[in-house]
Amino acid sequence: MIDTISFRRNLPVGAVGHRALGWWGMWMLIATEAALFAYLLFSYFYLLSQSQNIGLPATPPSLRLALPNTFILIGSSLILWWGERGMRRGRMMRQLAALGLALALGVIFMAVQGEEWRNKTFSITEHAYGSLYFTVTGFHMLHVLGGALMLAALFVWTALGHFNAERNAPITIGALYWHFVDAVWLTIFGSFYLYPYLL
Amino acid sequence: MKDTYDNRTPALSPADDPANAARLRQLWETPPGLRGQLATVDHKIIGIRYLVTAFLFLVLGGLEALMMRLQLAHADQHLLSPAQYNQMFSMHGITMIFLYALPVLSGFSNYLWPLLLGSRDMAFPRLNAFSYWIYLFSGIFIYTSFLAGGGPDSGWFNYVPYTALNYNPGQGIDFYALGMILFGISTTAGSINFIVTVFRTRAPGMSLNRLPILIWGTLTASLGNLLAVPAVSLAFFMLWMDRRIGTRFFDEGGGGDPLLWQHLFWMFGHPWVYAIVLPAMGIVSDGLPTFCRRPLVGYTPVALSTVATMFIGFGVWVHHMFATGLPALSMSFFSAASFIIVIPSAVAVFAWIATIWLGRPVFKVPFLFFASFVLLFVIGGVSGFMTAAVPLDWQLTDTYFIVAHLHYVLLGINVFPVIGGVYFWFPKMTGRLLDERLGRWNFWTLFIGFNLAFFPMHISGLLGMPRRVYTYPAGYGWDTLNFITTLGAFLFAAGVLLFVFNVALSLRRGEIAGPNPWYASTLEWAVSSPPPPYNFAVIPTVASRHPLWETHLPEEGSGRSILDQGAPLAEARETFGVTALDGEPDVILRMPTDSWTPLVMALLLTALGYGALLRNWALCGWVSVGVVGCLLVWLWPPAAPAKTLKYRTMDVRYD
Ligand code: HEM
Numbered sequence: 001m002i003d004t005i006s007f008r009r010n011l012p013v014g015a016v017g018h019r020a021l022g023w024w025g026m027w028m029l030i031a032t033e034a035a036l037f038a039y040l041l042f043s044y045f046y047l048l049s050q051s052q053n054i055g056l057p058a059t060p061p062s063l064r065l066a067l068p069n070t071f072i073l074i075g076s077s078l079i080l081w082w083g084e085r086g087m088r089r090g091r092m093m094r095q096l097a098a099l100g101l102a103l104a105l106g107v108i109f110m111a112v113q114g115e116e117w118r119n120k121t122f123s124i125t126e127h128a129y130g131s132l133y134f135t136v137t138g139f140h141m142l143h144v145l146g147g148a149l150m151l152a153a154l155f156v157w158t159a160l161g162h163f164n165a166e167r168n169a170p171i172t173i174g175a176l177y178w179h180f181v182d183a184v185w186l187t188i189f190g191s192f193y194l195y196p197y198l199l
Numbered sequence: 200m201k202d203t204y205d206n207r208t209p210a211l212s213p214a215d216d217p218a219n220a221a222r223l224r225q226l227w228e229t230p231p232g233l234r235g236q237l238a239t240v241d242h243k244i245i246g247i248r249y250l251v252t253a254f255l256f257l258v259l260g261g262l263e264a265l266m267m268r269l270q271l272a273h274a275d276q277h278l279l280s281p282a283q284y285n286q287m288f289s290m291h292g293i294t295m296i297f298l299y300a301l302p303v304l305s306g307f308s309n310y311l312w313p314l315l316l317g318s319r320d321m322a323f324p325r326l327n328a329f330s331y332w333i334y335l336f337s338g339i340f341i342y343t344s345f346l347a348g349g350g351p352d353s354g355w356f357n358y359v360p361y362t363a364l365n366y367n368p369g370q371g372i373d374f375y376a377l378g379m380i381l382f383g384i385s386t387t388a389g390s391i392n393f394i395v396t397v398f399r400t401r402a403p404g405m406s407l408n409r410l411p412i413l414i415w416g417t418l419t420a421s422l423g424n425l426l427a428v429p430a431v432s433l434a435f436f437m438l439w440m441d442r443r444i445g446t447r448f449f450d451e452g453g454g455g456d457p458l459l460w461q462h463l464f465w466m467f468g469h470p471w472v473y474a475i476v477l478p479a480m481g482i483v484s485d486g487l488p489t490f491c492r493r494p495l496v497g498y499t500p501v502a503l504s505t506v507a508t509m510f511i512g513f514g515v516w517v518h519h520m521f522a523t524g525l526p527a528l529s530m531s532f533f534s535a536a537s538f539i540i541v542i543p544s545a546v547a548v549f550a551w552i553a554t555i556w557l558g559r560p561v562f563k564v565p566f567l568f569f570a571s572f573v574l575l576f577v578i579g580g581v582s583g584f585m586t587a588a589v590p591l592d593w594q595l596t597d598t599y600f601i602v603a604h605l606h607y608v609l610l611g612i613n614v615f616p617v618i619g620g621v622y623f624w625f626p627k628m629t630g631r632l633l634d635e636r637l638g639r640w641n642f643w644t645l646f647i648g649f650n651l652a653f654f655p656m657h658i659s660g661l662l663g664m665p666r667r668v669y670t671y672p673a674g675y676g677w678d679t680l681n682f683i684t685t686l687g688a689f690l691f692a693a694g695v696l697l698f699v700f701n702v703a704l705s706l707r708r709g710e711i712a713g714p715n716p717w718y719a720s721t722l723e724w725a726v727s728s729p730p731p732p733y734n735f736a737v738i739p740t741v742a743s744r745h746p747l748w749e750t751h752l753p754e755e756g757s758g759r760s761i762l763d764q765g766a767p768l769a770e771a772r773e774t775f776g777v778t779a780l781d782g783e784p785d786v787i788l789r790m791p792t793d794s795w796t797p798l799v800m801a802l803l804l805t806a807l808g809y810g811a812l813l814r815n816w817a818l819c820g821w822v823s824v825g826v827v828g829c830l831l832v833w834l835w836p837p838a839a840p841a842k843t844l845k846y847r848t849m850d851v852r853y854d
Pocket of ligand 1: 265267296356602605606
């Protein structure tokens with residue numbers, strides 16, 4: 001009878017791939033954060049539709065910085081994905097390089113976005129649109145900052161040899177978060193930069 | 200395959216092997232002393248902390264209620280000024296709805312889940328400790344407003360523009376806003392933990408269709424909270440920014456809209472009401488059958504309707520936004536909530552009644568609480584149904600009828616099951632039974648006091664007495680009713696005192712319980728009372744919904760759970776990870792050891808709250824650096840596994 005019990009077989013010990021609890025936890029974090037950004041965008045569209053003088057600038061926002069910046073962020077995600085594929089085949093140097101590059105692109109994104117903020121002619125207190133613009137992009141900046149710190153930590157840990165081709169759950173989990181932060185940017189970019197062109 | 204550091208076939212040993220138990224105790228036990236207590240991640244200790252803390256907040260909120268009732272006992276009294284009365288009902292609502300009602304249920308779930316699931320801890324034990332600490336600190340944070348010039352005073356739903364800076368210049372609203380963000384962090388962390396726990400850390404064979412209803416209730420509540428809490432945290436953050444940074448979200452002059460507050464608040468509020476109700480219904484669905492000596496009638500419909508409620512709950516929101524518009528929304532909140540909850544409630548009520556009907560009830564104290572819950576539930580449902588009808592609603596809105604209704608719902612569905620739940624599980628938690636005779640006195644005082652306090656409110660409401668008034672003139676026909684209500688409130692308070700007395704007495708002199716004093720059917724009753732730190736000496740293998748009743752329930756299938764032997768998993772703090780649906784083990788998880796980081800993290804975030812309150816940006820900056828550092832320590836991974844070692848020392852963790 002004992003033989004039929006299903007746990008009597010060889011099982012991995014510890015965190016491996018998608019069986020790691022952290023992987024599940026990260027998906028939960030993403031779900032709640034996605035909800036947060038959904039409520040932020042809801043507030044934006046709600047005020048756009050309900051309020052007379054929200055303060056939307058007469059001309060749609062310029063894409064001169066924002067569009068290239070979007071590609072920078074997408075690029076960082078692609079690089080991270082490329083690094084992870086290498087890592088699964090044991091190429092840890094490639095993973096290290098990918099983490100470093102993605103981090104650098106993240107930092108560039110933040111710098112460009114800072115420049116974008118400086119160029120704005122309105123402030124966060126001027127009108128509801130200003131409040132929304134700076135709050136929503138500010139929330140996102142905070143997430144990029146968090147993601148960048150995380151990439152930096154993963155970079156150090158990889159360099160210290162904490163991970164290998166089989167044991168690398170933190171990298172997979174961290175990359176998931178970074179992809180999420182990029183996806184959020186696409187929705188913000190669509191709402192604040194592209195949508196006004198349709199109005 | 201040979202065992203390596205990375206892979207292993209779990210050993211099989213008998214449950215009563217003393218060497219194994221000693222090894223597990225050494226691995227899992229929280230060291231004595233203050234330091235051990237502050238760093239512990241044991242879900243049982245954390246669960247009891249949640250329960251005790253939530254209960255203290257219930258007492259605080261109760262004291263506020265008693266002050267209000269003293270003020271309203273007669274017409275034209277001046278014990279409280281209008282401003283003080285506003286703070287009292289606001290803090291009473293905030294305390295009861297947030298600081299008591301959900302955390303108390305999280306307390307039960309934290310304590311019980313791993314035991315019910317046949318596992319050794321929650322999925323994220325450190326996160327669990329963290330969510331407790333930050334809950335405690337958020338409550339203290341909100342209450343410190345009284346020391347700093349006055350609490351929030353605009354009701355628990357805190358409508359803008361009453362709460363805009365120019366109408367409400369004090370700091371009470373800021374305390375509430377920032378405190379709620381901290382509280383939201385606690386709720387979210389807790390929800391994540393519950394969801395991952397239920398899907399991943401169960402005993403082999405504990406498939407989803409064998410989960411106790413309490414687990415379905417808390418799981419549903421957690422899923423709802425995960426998606427709903429960000430709405431309210433965001434709303435409070437925006438409000439704080441409007442007040443202290445100068446943004447214009449809710450300011451009509453700046454292109455904002457006060458109604459945005461109401462939307463965000465009720466997007467959250469609606470699921471929240473289910474969150475503070477469904478796990479309590481779960482307590483009854485699991486507890487009641489034990490005293491009816493038969494399984495719950497209609498397990499599957501009850502489980503499904505639990506989950507369905509939450510879906511409908513989110514759906515109702517959409518209906519409000521596109522169909523009815525706002526006025527009806529903000530007024531008929533509680534009635535609408537009860538309107539929707541009628542569907543699963545009807546299913547559950549029939550299931551409970553059928554269970555009592557078809558069973559052989561044993562009239563112990565927990566049964567009294569659970570059965571009276573069913574009764575109060577029906578009364579609350581009827582008055583909710585009445586207010587859900589639009590013409591009546593216009594008549595009753597913002598009168599004491601609403602106050603009566605919401606207390607019938609909240610006390611009936613939350614407080615009574617909770618106290619019943621304490622009577623039920625107290626022997627498991629402490630090893631001693633609560634006194635039966637005192638318990639009966641306790642029950643009847645609470646039950647009579649409750650009805651005496653809140654039933655007359657229906658009538659004073661029908662006679663037109665508005666809610667949230669600090670006093671009223673004599674001669675409207677409200678005097679006697681109010682006096683009776685106050686008497687009832689004090690009788691109820693006496694009942695609570697009796698409860699406290701019973702707990703204090705029984706802790707020392709209660710009858711020794713043994714593992715299973717009620718002959719209950721679920722796994723927590725298979726281990727000693729109180730359970731050992733590692734819960735199960737060997738991980739059980741589950742084959743039915745009622746592992747301890749299998750020999751008595753031939754109709755429940757031929758499966759036989761195995762409790763007397765299994766995998767000891769004693770190489771480190773370990774437990775099984777299983778597939779989400781069927782409960783097939785697919786990994787041996789390493790669980791974290793005790794740690795200071797959860798407490799430090801919670802302290803840092805609270806400091807961040809005070810920093811924002813004082814608008815001391817330098818403090819905020821430094822604390823944020825600390826937060827990052829603390830996270831690094833928390834998440835620092837172990838060095839790459841060395842293949843030569845078979846097992847590492849116990850302080851290694853992978854998650
Ligand atoms: C001894 C028990 C209790 C008594 C005597 C009591 C009494 C009261 C009173 C007098 C009010 C103010 C009515 C007004 O002026 O409008 C009130 C409001 C309220 N109570 Fe209770 N209460 C009790 C327990 C509870 C519990 C256990 C909960 C929740 C779990 C609760 C939730 C609320 C809420 C949400 C409000 C509305 C606050 C607001 O208007 O913002 N109460 N209660």
